[in-house]
Amino acid sequence: MTDRHTLLSSIATEADRDISIASLFDAEPDRLENFVMREGPLRADFSKQALDAAGLKALLDMAAKCDLEEWRSKLFSGEKVNTSEDRAVLxxxxxxxxxxxxxxxxxxxxxxxxxxxxxxxxxxxxxxxxxxxxxxxxxxxxxxxxxxxxxxxxxxxxxxxxxxxxxxxxxxxxxxxxxxxxxxxxxxxxxxxxxxxxxxxxxxxxxxxxxxxxxxxxxxxxxxxxxxxxxxxxxxxxxxxxxxxxxxxxxxxxxxxxxxxxxxxxxxLDGARAMDLHFRDQPLQENLPVMMALVGIWNRNGLGYGSQAVIPYSRRLRKFSAFLQQLEMESNGKSATRDGATSTLTCPVIWGDEGTNGQHAFFQWLHQGTSEGRYGGAPVDFVAVLKDHENRPAHHAALLANCFAQSEALMLGKSEEIVRDELGTRPDLDALAPQMTFPGNRPSTTLTLDELSPNALGHLIALYEHKTFVQGIVWNVNSFDQWGVQLGKVLATTILDEMEAGKSGDHDASTTALMQLIK
Structure with missing residues (x-):
């Protein structure tokens, strides 16, 4: 097994160049064909990622060197891929x-x-x-x-x-x-x-x-x-x-x-089954969960982003970001590899809210904020449902328009030259123009469901499950244990017992003072 640090360092080296997302559509005439994938009612558009054909090839080569296909076979055959707990994952x-x-x-x-x-x-x-x-x-x-x-x-x-x-x-x-x-x-x-x-x-x-x-x-x-x-x-x-x-x-x-x-x-269940079969049977370069995982690795290990926003433009999916926080961060929020070594950068912080609520909250930061990521802000997964299930077509059209506009705005931005031209000769031009400039070139993926049927929902959740598995293999962490949730639970039981008994055990000064507040 090739050393993950070496492999992921090669991805960081490959990503260490400026990429203009908007220019890729001209430079790669077949970009939509190569960066848009569909499985059943789910369509995924990765074309607005800061990832070109050369970068994608490097990611696929890396995945092969991580023995991803072998691990995928182990998963589906019932081998004990949860090594720390000696369990199969089925x-x-x-x-x-x-x-x-x-x-x-x-x-x-x-x-x-x-x-x-x-x-x-x-x-x-x-x-x-x-x-x-x-x-x-x-x-x-x-x-x-x-x-x-x-x-x-x-x-x-x-x-x-x-x-x-x-x-x-x-x-x-x-x-x-x-x-x-x-x-x-x-x-x-x-x-x-x-x-x-x-x-x-x-x-x-x-x-x-x-x-x-x-x-x-x-x-x-x-x-x-x-x-x-x-x-x-x-x-x-x-x-x-x-x-x-x-x-x-x-x-x-x-x-x-x-x-x-x-x-x-x-x-x-049938919707998830369809995604399972797609993930199991399709080659890596045509595999939707693999593509989604590799894009995330490019953003995390190549471009240095520490977080990933997930914005469902559907009130019926308002818990999706919270669901993914557990799925991805509990699975891959690990700092030790399967063999006990120190890992490379693993799972980013997953966060988000339903659209359009987020536009009136944290989208300011997404568009103009700073971050450790190469192009600022954070990568975004937009999730939209094409069918109107609420019998309010005007609302639904406005919802989708906002979703599609945000991904375009994050990519295109707005140059200072255009802002200055719009502002004219006003006296505060030099101070105001930079504040109204949008840097753009901020990556996003747009997932669309034909409708929010149970089948389509099964596709969507299983997609992220398999994405999480792929990333765990590349990062060489065990995605199926959760030792990190145990320590606080154990200490909470101890503290509760002591509070109920009216005594304080051996704790630091801060914790002891907090416990005394209850008295």
Whole structure:
């Protein structure tokens, strides 16, 4: 295996030249053909990236030297690519791709049980509400998907979420609901997560006499769920080869099936399956997740950008940036390689908000702000839905116009010469003109979905999952563990125990003083 530092240094060397994005369209007449890719309802336009044909070739050569194709085969064949935890990574098997015969049988049985249960609940009519209790991957995925399903699917039950240990979260989730008509779904892979267990206990207390009959659990720790008080027949399983941030495709999505129906959820899985097959079967140079990953590596390791903005121009995708924060930053926010060495630059900060809200907040910085990146600001992934699902065509046209205009403005900018010509001879010209100049040449990718169907959403999420895997291979980090979340959780348990006992243990002066504020 070639040293990653050497390979990524070669990318930095290749990127160490000025590239005018706008000029590439003339210099490379086939640019759109080479930098626009489609899979099903999803189209990705990378042509506004500060990446030319020579740079792309260097990236593809680097990926080959990182044994990407071999690692891809290991992933789909069920080898234990999660090396630090000695686990296979088979969330694709939840969509019907890869895995062993045993995995496939387990998945098929659970999918049938989920569908049957969802159909029974929907037909019975006893429950009018679902309170989904989880955090991290047990919340962000289902919450994102629930918002997106609203665009094209009919919701049969009210769906609320309780995730944060802040009491406001559980209070908001149960506000105005009738316990007799509410099903609580407690979702935790380990069934040891403090926030989920505390919220589960609070909701069970609120359910009162319905605390046993109206609560089910989704977990990889069946014994933990039963010990918590959930009847064994009300526990839905998933497996240790499903990472939490990759788990929405499993029984973690049961609340979605109940609220929107098994057929809608199946269409969602089918969309992801199509992207899985594309990623598995297409050569690197024609592979959409590979292209997306390599563009990100060019921006991070070549151009030196420390962050990546993701701006969905769709209110139904407003949780997408938060979802990707966990997917990418928990997966690849690592500073040690698989063999324990110090890594090179890995995952950038992922951030964003829905358009057009962000235009009235942080777009000032995107257009004119400074950063460590070569051309300033941060690379942007714009995400747009072409079909109007809200029956408000004027709104939708304005939304898309803003999305397309922002990517063009980031690329073209506005020169000081043009600004001076527009301002004329006003006395403050020398001071004002530089302030009104836009440097431009700021990179972006535009992803468009033909419609916000469950199938298209499946394509979109699976695209980013596989992008994350590819980048982890190039950076030589284990994308499927998360040791970095553990230390703070352990210390929080210690501090809570000490606060409840009215004492303070051995802490630094600042932490001790903070704990004393509670007294």
């Amino acid at each position: 969330h694709m098997a939840l969509r019907g791709v890869g895995g062993t015969d045993e995995n496939k049988a387990e998945v098929a049985a659970m999918r049938q049980r989920m569908a049957d249960y969802a159909d029974t609940i929907r037909a019975d009519g006893k429950f009018k509400n679902i309170v989904h209790i989880g955090i991290g991957g047990s919340d962000l995925g289902p919450r994102l998907v629930a918002d997106a399903f609203e665009a094209s699917a009919e919701q049969s039950l009210t769906l609320r979420f309780a995730e944060n240990v802040d009491g406001a979260s559980v209070n908001d989730a149960i506000k105005g609901l009738n316990p007799a008509e509410t099903l609580a779904v407690v979702v935790s892979k380990s069934f040891g997560t403090q926030e989920t267990k505390m919220n589960g206990e609070s909701v069970r207390s609120w359910l009162g006499e319905y605390g046993n009959s109206n609560m089910i659990a989704v977990t990889a720790n069946r014994a933990g769920a039963v010990g918590f008080g959930v009847a064994a027949e009300n526990v839905f399983d998933f497996w240790d080869w499903v990472g939490g941030r990759y788990s929405v495709w499993s029984a973690v999505g049961l609340s979605l099936q109940i609220a929107y129906g098994p057929d809608v959820f199946a269409d969602f």
